[in-house]
Amino acid sequence: MRNGTTLLLLAAIAVAGVAYLTLWEPSLAPAAPALTSVSDAPSAMVIFPVGEKPNYEGVGMKPVVFNHLVHKNRVENCESCHHTGETVACTTCHTVEGNVKGKFVTLNQAMHTLRILPQADRNTPQSCVSCHTKQLQKPKCAGCHSIVKPTRSEIYCNVCHSVTGLTKADIVDGIAGKLSDERKAELAANTLKARKNPVQLQPTDGPYKVMIDDIADKYKANMFAHRRHVNSLMGRIKDNALASAFHNQPTTLCSTCHHNRLLASASPKCGSCHSQRANPDPATPARPQLKAAYHLQCMGCHKGMNVARPLNISCVTCHKESEGQSVARAAEKLGEK
Amino acid sequence: MNRRKFLAILGSAGVASALGTSKVAKAGGGTHTWPYYENSYGILHDTTRCIGCRNCEEGCNKVNNLPKPDNPFNDLSVMNKSRRMTPTAWTVVNKYELDGKPVFRKSQCFHCNDPACASACFAKCFQKQPNGSVTYDDSQCVGCRYCMIACPFYVPSFEYDDAWDPRVVKCTFCELRLKEGKLPGCVESCPMDALTFGRRADLIKVARARIKDNPDKYTDYIYGEWDAGGTAWMVLAPIAPDVADKKHSRIETGHEFKELGLDTHLGNRPMGELTYGALGAVPMIVAFWPVLFGGAYAISKRREAIHMAETEAIVRETKEDVVNAMDAAVRKIAETQGPGAADAACQAMADAMKTREEACAHCGHHGEDK
Numbered sequence: 001m002r003n004g005t006t007l008l009l010l011a012a013i014a015v016a017g018v019a020y021l022t023l024w025e026p027s028l029a030p031a032a033p034a035l036t037s038v039s040d041a042p043s044a045m046v047i048f049p050v051g052e053k054p055n056y057e058g059v060g061m062k063p064v065v066f067n068h069l070v071h072k073n074r075v076e077n078c079e080s081c082h083h084t085g086e087t088v089a090c091t092t093c094h095t096v097e098g099n100v101k102g103k104f105v106t107l108n109q110a111m112h113t114l115r116i117l118p119q120a121d122r123n124t125p126q127s128c129v130s131c132h133t134k135q136l137q138k139p140k141c142a143g144c145h146s147i148v149k150p151t152r153s154e155i156y157c158n159v160c161h162s163v164t165g166l167t168k169a170d171i172v173d174g175i176a177g178k179l180s181d182e183r184k185a186e187l188a189a190n191t192l193k194a195r196k197n198p199v200q201l202q203p204t205d206g207p208y209k210v211m212i213d214d215i216a217d218k219y220k221a222n223m224f225a226h227r228r229h230v231n232s233l234m235g236r237i238k239d240n241a242l243a244s245a246f247h248n249q250p251t252t253l254c255s256t257c258h259h260n261r262l263l264a265s266a267s268p269k270c271g272s273c274h275s276q277r278a279n280p281d282p283a284t285p286a287r288p289q290l291k292a293a294y295h296l297q298c299m300g301c302h303k304g305m306n307v308a309r310p311l312n313i314s315c316v317t318c319h320k321e322s323e324g325q326s327v328a329r330a331a332e333k334l335g336e337k
Numbered sequence: 338m339n340r341r342k343f344l345a346i347l348g349s350a351g352v353a354s355a356l357g358t359s360k361v362a363k364a365g366g367g368t369h370t371w372p373y374y375e376n377s378y379g380i381l382h383d384t385t386r387c388i389g390c391r392n393c394e395e396g397c398n399k400v401n402n403l404p405k406p407d408n409p410f411n412d413l414s415v416m417n418k419s420r421r422m423t424p425t426a427w428t429v430v431n432k433y434e435l436d437g438k439p440v441f442r443k444s445q446c447f448h449c450n451d452p453a454c455a456s457a458c459f460a461k462c463f464q465k466q467p468n469g470s471v472t473y474d475d476s477q478c479v480g481c482r483y484c485m486i487a488c489p490f491y492v493p494s495f496e497y498d499d500a501w502d503p504r505v506v507k508c509t510f511c512e513l514r515l516k517e518g519k520l521p522g523c524v525e526s527c528p529m530d531a532l533t534f535g536r537r538a539d540l541i542k543v544a545r546a547r548i549k550d551n552p553d554k555y556t557d558y559i560y561g562e563w564d565a566g567g568t569a570w571m572v573l574a575p576i577a578p579d580v581a582d583k584k585h586s587r588i589e590t591g592h593e594f595k596e597l598g599l600d601t602h603l604g605n606r607p608m609g610e611l612t613y614g615a616l617g618a619v620p621m622i623v624a625f626w627p628v629l630f631g632g633a634y635a636i637s638k639r640r641e642a643i644h645m646a647e648t649e650a651i652v653r654e655t656k657e658d659v660v661n662a663m664d665a666a667v668r669k670i671a672e673t674q675g676p677g678a679a680d681a682a683c684q685a686m687a688d689a690m691k692t693r694e695e696a697c698a699h700c701g702h703h704g705e706d707k
Contacts, residue, residue, distance in 0.1 A: 146554075149550060282535065282536060282539075285533055285534065285535030285536070285539045285540060285543055286533065286535075286543040286546070288530040289530060291528050292527070292528060292529050292530030293530075295528050295529050296386065296529060296530065299388070299529070312388040312389075312390075313388055313389060313390050313413060
């Protein structure tokens with residue numbers, strides 16, 4: 001065997017490579033604690049809806065487990081969130097009912113509001129949701145998120161508002177602000193351990209290419225590179241923790257284009273709802289006609305992601321001219337001459 | 338007709354005219370002079386969607402059988418300078434700049450709820466139809482072009498090329514197509530649904546929903562909802578980035594529309610309200626000024642005639658008096674001095690009268706000459 005040696009050598013290199021990767025991976029993991037904070041702030045904490053009024057039943061919104069470590073490393077400095085300059089818990093001033101210390105900004109507002117007045121003389125505070133919403137303007141997110149806004153549903157709330165192993169006694173104590181730090185740390189650790197990001201549908205679960213030929217008349221049918229597009233979108237947010245946490249359904253990413261439906265692997269045709277309108281439809285004036293539905297999705301996403309190509313007005317970049325059209329144009333040119 | 342009767346008629350006519358004018362003025366203050374048609378159609382032009390492809394211009398040209406333009410519709414270089422509507426291009430797309438980014442806006446007739454063109458037209462060529470369109474009927478048009486001056490959007494154009502029967506031309510809302518249940522040509526050909534057709538009331542809801550869902554994308558204003566008393570065509574504008582950042586501290590709303598060439602100072606009342614009162618009085622003036630001045634002329638003429646008659650009567654009386662006096666004198670002379678002397682006196686008196694009359698006629702003649 002003349003090539004035997006080469007084959008063996010290649011195989012040996014491959015085995016060595018695999019072994020290197022598998023053996024070294026666990027040793028890479030401990031590198032994470034290098035991010036630990038300089039301050040004494042815990043890495044994760046439970047935020048209870050602390051109230052001032054007695055609440056013996058422990059009625060309130062589910063507490064939130066907040067990973068301080070992860071967030072700390074993504075903001076400019078402590079004052080980005082601790083807007084007063086004092087590194088105290090949010091619930092010190094912002095309670096469920098609101099009080100004079102927190103300028104009657106309730107806990108709910110402090111965490112969720114999108115309307116924050118810019119402060120001229122001091123630090124402009126931000127809420128969890130306002131900062132998260134700001135992230136959607138990044139080009140890698142803005143493609144889909146210029147078309148769809150996060151649905152504020154129960155599933156969306158659950159991403160933050162869920163604590164594993166929470167008992168009623170914990171809630172009552174937590175709301176009263178009397179829960180021990182050990183128990184809080186335990187709850188936070190348990191929740192983070194149990195927290196799992198949902199597995200997304202993979203590009204290979206969808207078709208390789210899709211023929212879009214419903215309207216082809218002036219231009220030829222378009223062969224849409226479905227997998228290439230999904231690959232590109234998924235690749236960009238692969239390592240984004242925020243996206244991984246909030247894209248909480250296997251089909252979340254698909255639902256920008258395949259919208260307004262319960263997602264399954266088989267999707268209906270766009271033309272099922274978007275008609276090739278020739279007549280006005282008084283029942284649904286806002287629903288785009290089929291051609292516009294395609295264009296709004298494609299161009300909306302490309303514009304959001306700052307994809308320079310193709311130009312919006314350059315039809316032939318995506319659509320080949322149909323024969324009839326090119327013949328007519330040639331005839332026109334001849335006529336001009 | 339005597340003077341008293343004439344004045345009575347004139348007075349009652351004046352009261353009637355005042356009532357009529359005040360009715361128009363009252364209508365201007367509270368209600369639409371044109372009825373507001375609840376179910377009228379409209380079109381929402383979303384400039385954030387418009388890509389400036391000029392397909393709408395082509396669609397309009399095709400469905401209205403307009404002559405082919407010099408430059409083909411896929412020549413986008415025409416947008417480098419601002420264009421206006423012409424008799425052969427009822428809609429044009431212009432390019433504007435908003436913070437360095439190009440924004441395209443389609444211009445055409447806005448089909449006002451209470452059109453200013455109709456308020457200015459004394460031949461009543463313009464009508465607001467229940468389906469929302471403002472139609473033009475050239476059968477009575479005199480070519481005064483007041484409509485072109487009245488229109489706050491500079492829409493109507495005039496066939497200056499046609500020497501014999503020029504008409505005012507503007508977008509028709511494809512009224513005939515609407516009646517057939519079809520969409521206007523521009524809407525049908527828009528590949529981006531930057532033009533949304535529907536009932537005006539629904540479109541306002543659609544526009545509000547879009548603004549609500551994308552507060553950082555749209556200016557919080559629907560141009561045409563109230564401008565110039567409300568228009569059937571309404572425009573949404575993108576928000577300027579600098580405004581998006583300082584959203585809560587901004588003072589002037591809708592400055593984006595100014596950048597898009599739309600006047601934001603038209604007010605929220607119809608243009609016609611400013612002129613309906615004054616223009617409503619025009620028919621009254623046309624009807625009553627001839628009567629008024631004709632009457633005044635008749636009065637002075639009649640007075641002159643009466644004066645003449647009175648003068649003549651006095652002259653006649655005087656003459657009779659003179660003749661009677663002469664008769665009496667001649668009879669007295671005949672009684673006292675005999676018929677011969679009477680004849681001589683009679684002759685002398687007749688001569689004297691004749692001489693005097695001649696002298697009078699002479700000086701009268703002179704007077705007339707002067």
